[in-house]
Amino acid sequence: MxxxxxxxxxxxxxxxxxxxxxxxxxxxxxxxxxxxxxxxxxxxxxxxxxxxxxxxxxxxxxxxxxxxxxxxxxxxxxxxxxxxxxxxxxxxxxxxxxxxxxxxxxxxxxxxxxxxxxxxxxxxxxxxxxxxxxxxxxxxxxxxxxxxxxxxxxxxxxxxxGMAKCVNTSQAHVNLTDGEDSWVLQTQYLPxxxxxxxxxxxxxxxxxxxxxxxxxxxxxxxxxxxxxESLVPGTxxxxxxxxxNPGAETDGKGVQHESNVTSESRSLAAKPKHSLCQLTFIYSLVLWVNAVSNGLLPSVQTYSCMPYGNLAYHLSAALASVANPVACLFAMFFPNRSLVFLGMLGLLGTGFGSYNMAMATLSPCPLLQNSEAGVAIIVLSWVFFTGTMTFVKVMVGVILRDRSHSALVWCGAASQMGSLLGSVTMFPLVSVYKLFKSGDFCNTKCPI
CATH class of the missing domain: 1.20.1250.20 (MFS general substrate transporter like domains)
Known part of the structure; x- marks a missing residue:
C-alpha cells in the first residue's frame, strides 16, 4: 500500500x-x-x-x-x-x-x-x-x-x-573585390x-x-x-x-515506538516549534528560491547557453530537468532540516545562478565560448543550480508540512509571489530595454 x-x-x-x-x-x-x-x-x-x-x-x-x-x-x-x-x-x-x-x-x-x-x-x-x-x-x-x-x-x-544545423548560404549581393557571391553560415532548424x-x-x-x-x-x-506502515521495534x-514521526517517543534502549494516543494528539505533539525569526527566514527563503528559479533565471537561459551552441542549450535544459527529480529523491533518502544548512545551500545555488546570469549578460560572447570547457561549465552550472534550489524547496515544504495546513498554504502563496517578483523584474529588462542580446551560434564572431 x-x-x-x-x-x-x-x-x-x-x-x-x-x-x-x-x-x-x-x-x-x-x-x-x-x-x-x-x-x-x-x-x-x-x-x-x-x-x-x-x-x-x-x-x-x-x-x-x-x-x-x-x-x-x-x-x-x-x-x-x-x-x-x-x-x-x-x-x-x-x-x-x-x-x-x-x-x-x-x-x-x-x-x-x-x-x-x-x-x-x-x-x-x-x-x-x-x-x-x-x-x-x-x-x-x-x-x-x-x-x-x-x-x-x-x-x-x-x-x-529547436534542433538546428549550420549551412552555407549565398548572400544576395555580389562581392565587390572579386565579383563573386559571398557565402555565410546560417542556422537552419530541422523539421x-x-x-x-x-x-x-x-x-x-x-x-x-x-x-x-x-x-x-x-x-x-x-x-x-x-x-x-507500521514500525517494527528495532527496524x-x-x-x-x-x-x-518527528514526535515519536523512544524507550530506554533508544528504539522508537508510537504511544497509544489518538492521531490528533500525535499530530499536535509532532508540530515543530519555530520562532518568529526562523519563520521569517523560512518564508524569505521560499520567496527567494522561487524568484530565481521560476522568474529570474528561466528568462535568460537561452541567452546564457545558445552562444555555446545548440548542444549546450539542449544539454542544459535536459540535464537540469533530470536534476529536479534527482534532488527530490536525494531529499527523500538524505533529509536535512537544518535551517543553517538550507540557507548555505540556497546561497550556493545563488552562486551558480549568478554565473548563469553573468554569461547571459555577456551574450553573444560569454567566457570560454569556443572551448569544450565553457560548454561543460555552463551545463554543470545549470544542473547544480536546479538541483540545489530543488532540494531547498523540498525540505522547506516538509518542514512547513509538519507545522500546519495553513503553513503550506502560505508556502504556496510565497512561492507564487517569488515567481511573480522574479518575472516582473526580468520582463522589462529582456523585452522592453533589450539588455540581453541573442547570438547566432553559427555566425557570431567574437574576439579571442
Missing part, C-alpha cells in the same frame, strides 16, 4: 506544472507559426503572472473564510479545466483573429491563461492536500512536480524541438518528428493521469492516510524517522 501511495502521489504531482512547462519547451515550434513570432515568450510571461489571480483568491479565502473553501472541489475543478484546455489547445493553438488590423493568436493566449490559472492555483491547493498524508509522501509529490518539467522536456527532445498537436494531446494525457491519481488519493481509507526507516 505504501508503494502504491508513493506512485499516486508522484502521478498527482505531474499535473502541477506540466502544462506551462510543456508550452515553454514547445516554443521553438510555436513561434515559427504564430504571428507574434519571438515576442510570444514575453506574452506568456505576462499571462502567467495574470493567472496568479487564482492563488490570491484561494489564499484570501483561507485567511478570511477558513473552512468555506473545499480543497478537493477546487482540485477537481482545476484539473478538469486543465484537461479541457489542453485538448482545445491541440485544435485551436494556431487559429488567428484580426484585431486592430493585425493578426493575433487570440485563441492561443486565452487558452494559455486558463492553463496558467490551473498551474498557478496548484501551488496553493495540491501541497496543502498532501497534508492529509504522512510527510514522506510530500517528498514523492515534489518528485512528480519535478517530472512535470522533465517528461515534457524529454518528449520535446524526441520531437526534435520536427511529430506535430505540435500531438504534443498538446500528450499534455492532456498527463493531466488525465494526474486527475486519476488524485481521485485515488482522495478515496484512500482514513487508516491509510494516517499511517501506511526504523531512515526516511520515516526523519520525516514521518
Amino acid at each position: 505504501a508503494l502504491l501511495i508513493h506512485i499516486l502521489a508522484c502521478a498527482f504531482g505531474l499535473g502541477s506544472w506540466v502544462a506551462v512547462n510543456g508550452l515553454w519547451v514547445e516554443l521553438p515550434l510555436i513561434v515559427t507559426t504564430l504571428p507574434e513570432g519571438w515576442d510570444v515568450p514575453s506574452y506568456l510571461t505576462v499571462i502567467i503572472q495574470l493567472a496568479n489571480l487564482g492563488p490570491v483568491l484561494v489564499t484570501l479565502m483561507h485567511k478570511w473564510w477558513p473552512g468555506r473553501l473545499k480543497e478537493t472541489a477546487v482540485i477537481y475543478s482545476i484539473l478538469s479545466v486543465g484537461i479541457v484546455s489542453c485538448f482545445l489547445l491541440a485544435f485551436f493553438w494556431d487559429e488567428m483573429t484580426v484585431v486592430a488590423g493585425a493578426s493575433h493568436s487570440t485563441a492561443f493566449f486565452i487558452i494559455t491563461f486558463f492553463l496558467s490559472l490551473v498551474d498557478c492555483t496548484s501551488s496553493v491547493t495540491f501541497l496543502p492536500f498532501m497534508m492529509k498524508l504522512p510527510a514522506k509522501y510530500v517528498t514523492t509529490y515534489f518528485i512528480g512536480e519535478g517530472l512535470s518539467g522533465f517528461i515534457p522536456g524529454m518528449v520535446a527532445l524526441m520531437q526534435g524541438v 520536427s518528428n511529430f506535430s505540435t498537436e500531438i504534443f498538446f494531446f500528450f499534455l492532456a494525457a498527463m493531466m488525465c493521469v494526474s486527475l486519476a491519481a488524485f481521485c485515488a488519493l482522495d478515496r484512500l481509507p482514513q487508516t491509510c492516510r494516517l499511517s501506511t 526504523v526507516s531512515p526516511v520515516c524517522s526523519g520525516l514521518d
